[in-house]
Amino acid sequence: MKDIQSERDSRRINIQKVGVKTVTYPITVLDKARKQQHTVATVNMYVNLPHRFKGTHMSRFLEILNDFHGEIDINSFPVILRKMKDRLEAEASHLEIEFPYFLDKNGGGRGRSTGHYRCQLHGSLNLEEDLLLTVEVPISIPVVENPPRRLPGSYGRWGHAAVSVRLRHFFWIEDLILSIEEEVESEIAQLLARQRPVISVESLARRVGRCLEGLSAISWFSVTVHNFGDECATFATVSCP
Amino acid sequence: MKDIQSERDSRRINIQKVGVKTVTYPITVLDKARKQQHTVATVNMYVNLPHRFKGTHMSRFLEILNDFHGEIDINSFPVILRKMKDRLEAEASHLEIEFPYFLDKNGGGRGRSTGHYRCQLHGSLNLEEDLLLTVEVPISIPVVENPPRRLPGSYGRWGHAAVSVRLRHFFWIEDLILSIEEEVESEIAQLLARQRPVISVESLARRVGRCLEGLSAISWFSVTVHNFGDECATFATVSCP
Amino acid sequence: MKDIQSERDSRRINIQKVGVKTVTYPITVLDKARKQQHTVATVNMYVNLPHRFKGTHMSRFLEILNDFHGEIDINSFPVILRKMKDRLEAEASHLEIEFPYFLDKNGGGRGRSTGHYRCQLHGSLNLEEDLLLTVEVPISIPVVENPPRRLPGSYGRWGHAAVSVRLRHFFWIEDLILSIEEEVESEIAQLLARQRPVISVESLARRVGRCLEGLSAISWFSVTVHNFGDECATFATVSCP
C-alpha cells in the first residue's frame, strides 16, 4: 500500500503548519525548592512542512510526547524540538505548553499557603532555536491608609501582569515570579503614598519593564498589565526597547 | 414506516430528562427604559417523558423556539413551557435561558456607561408552574479613607452577588439589580467606617438577604456572595428562612 | 481583641453554606496500574454552620487541604470531611474536587496512548457520609459499513456520557470508565448493524444504565448522554429506578 501521507503533492497550496493542539498531559517541571513538581499541561505541537510534503503523521507527535514521559521543562525543550524536526522531516518545529505552576509561600500571619501561577513555554526550532517563557502574576491592592495596609480578607482581583521573557541563561520560574511581585507591590505602595493616588496599568507595566531591563539573564521581555474593571478590563503593554 | 421514537419501550430503565442544551439564540427581553432589548441567550429545553415513551423528537424543541422568534421573557415563559409540554406529550417541561442583560447608567463624572449583568431564567411546568430568576451583580470596594472614596481607576473585582428569586408578581430585572447594588454599597460603606473594617462574604450575603425579605414581590430567595481571592474564591450563601 | 468570626449572631438570616471555591491544587489519586497518579484538581470546600455562628475562618479550609499534602482520593475523603466538620465546628462538611484522570491505553495499531477523563468526587458528611463519583467518557462513532469500521483519522466528538455513581465498596475509576466505554461501543455496533441505524442519546443512556444496574459495587447511578450537534447539544438522562 502506497504511503499517502508522505507522497509528493502537486497542488499549489502548501501546508504551513500541521500538528496537534490542546493535548491534556501530566508533566513534571523543575522546581527550585523541591527539585521537581508535578502538574498538568495543555500541549500544542506542530511543524512547518517542506513544500514537497502533502501531510504528516499526526500520531508521531504523541509518540514523541510519550517518549519524554512528561518531563518537559526549560532544559528538555530543545531536545524535544529537535526530535520533532527530525522525525517529522520538518523545516521547523514548535512546542507550546501551558500549565499551573505551584509555589509555596510563607504568608505573614496566614501560615503556609500554596499559590499557583499560569505559565507558558513556547519553543521553536528553525535554523535557530527560540524559547519564550510567560508567567501571569495576580495583582491586588491594599487599603489606602497611613500607613497603607491590607484589609482582613481578600481585596479581590485588581488584575494581573503577564510577562514574557527570552533568557540568556537558565533562570528559575519562581525567581521571575517573585521579582515581578516585589516590583508591583513596591510601585503600588509608592503610588498610594501620594496625595492623589492613581494606580494605572501604564505605571505598573513600566515599573515591571524597568525591573526586567536590569536582570542580566533576560535578553528580551514584554509586559502587559491588566486591570479588571466593572465593565471591561483595561491594559497596557511595554516591551524591550 | 413505523414511528420508532414514540413506540412503547419495554425496557425497564426510563428516560428522566431529554432535550436540547446550549443552543445559542438571539432573544429580546423586556427592558424598563427602552421597552425591549436585544441580547443573545444560551438556551436549554427539556422534558420529563411519561414511562411509556422511548424517546422524543428533538427537532420540536427548536421549532418551538423559532415559533416565538426569540421573544423570550418573564411573560412568555409560561406560554412556551405549556407549548413544550403539549407538543412533546410530556409530564413536565423545562426552559432555562442565560443571557447578558445591559443596563445604561449615569456614571458620576464618567458620562453614560453600559454595564452588563449575567441573568438566568429557569422555568418549569409540571402540575404547577415555577419560575426562578437569577442575576449576578459585581461587587467592588472603594478605598478606605475619611471619608471613604474610590481610587481613580478601577478597584478590580472584589467579587459578585448571585441572587435567585421567585416572584409573586412581575418585577423589573433592573429594579432587582439596583436594589442589590444599593444594599451592597451601603453595607460596605458601614463596614469601612468601623475602626477595624472587615468586609466578609457572610455580612454581605446577610445584608442582601434582609433587603430581599423586605420586598413584597419576592416569595423566595437565595443569595450567594463570592469574593475572588489570590488563591481561591470564598463564598457564603443565605436563603429564605 | 474579641473574636468577631465566632461571636453569636443575633441576626435572623442564617448562613447556609460558607467556604472556599475553585482552589487549584496539585493532588495524587489512586491508580490501578501505577498505584498513584499526579494530577491537578479544582477544589471546593464548604460547611453548614450551626445557627449560633456568624462566620467562619476561611483560612482553616486551606490549612486542612495542606495537611493532606494533596493526597485526596476515595479513601481519604471521609477523613478530610471529618476534619473539616470538627475543626470548623460545623453541622455538615462538603468537599468537591474535579480533575483530569489519565489512563494509558494500548491503541490497536496506534501504539500506546494516554487518554484523559474529567472526574469529580463530591463528598459530604452530615449525620451520614455520602460520596458521589462522576466520570465523563467521550463517545465517537465509527463509519457505517459492512462490517462497521472507523475511518482512519478521528471521527470527531459525537458526544459524551457523564456517569455519576454511589458505591457500596471500593471500585477503580478505570474499571468504571472501561465498563462504560465497552457498553457504548457495543450499543453503537448493534445500532449501526440495523437496516435503519438511529443512534440516539436515549438508547445509549439506557444501555449504560442497564450495565450499571448489573454492577454490585454500585448502589446508585445517574447517566446523562450528550450528543454535540451543529446547532445545539441533545441529551438524555436515566437514573437508578
Place this chain on the structure above:
Amino acid sequence: MKDIQSERDSRRINIQKVGVKTVTYPITVLDKARKQQHTVATVNMYVNLPHRFKGTHMSRFLEILNDFHGEIDINSFPVILRKMKDRLEAEASHLEIEFPYFLDKNGGGRGRSTGHYRCQLHGSLNLEEDLLLTVEVPISIPVVENPPRRLPGSYGRWGHAAVSVRLRHFFWIEDLILSIEEEVESEIAQLLARQRPVISVESLARRVGRCLEGLSAISWFSVTVHNFGDECATFATVSCP
C-alpha cells in the same frame, strides 16, 4: 490641577499598546437577508501612543463605542478607527470584535433552523487601514455508504474551519460562510467515495484555500482546519501563496 495622563514622560520605557479589553456590548451587524441583525460582541479597543505620552484616557474608548450605538460593521469600522486615532492622539488605533453571527437555513427535511457562526473583525489604522474578517465554520461528516448519507441524528462535531480573509471590496459574511460550507461538503463527499477514504485536516484546508484563491473579492486568506479527536485536536493551516 495638572493633567497627569497627558504629561510628557521622561522614563525610557514606552507604552506600546493601551486600551480596553473584553467589553461585552450589544451590536447590530449587516445581514444580507434582513438588512441588520442584533447580536452581542466582545470588544477590544486599543491604541499605540506616541513616545511623548505617558498614558491615555481609558474612558474615551467607551465613549466612542457609545457614540456609535453599537452599529459596528464592515462599513463603520474605518470611521470608528479614525475617531479613536484622532480623539486619543494616537499613532495607530485597533478595534477587535468577536460575535455570534446567526444564519437562517432551510434544512432539508428538518424545517427552518438557525445556525450561528463565531465571527471576528480585527481592524487597525496606522498610515494605512487594515481589516481582517474571520469566520469559524463547523464541520461534520456523513456516514460512508453507497451513496453517502447522514445518520438520522447528529454526527457530532468533526471539527471546524477557521478562515481569515482580507477583502478588496464588500462581501457578505453569509456568502463567505456558504462558500466554505459548500467546499467542505464537496471535498468530504469526494474523499468518502474513494476505496480507502481518508479525511484529513490537510486536504480540507487545501480545498478551502483553493476556493478562496478563486474569489476576486479576497486579497488575502488563511485557513486552519481543526479535527477534534478523543485525545487531542489535530490541525492544518494554509495561507495565501
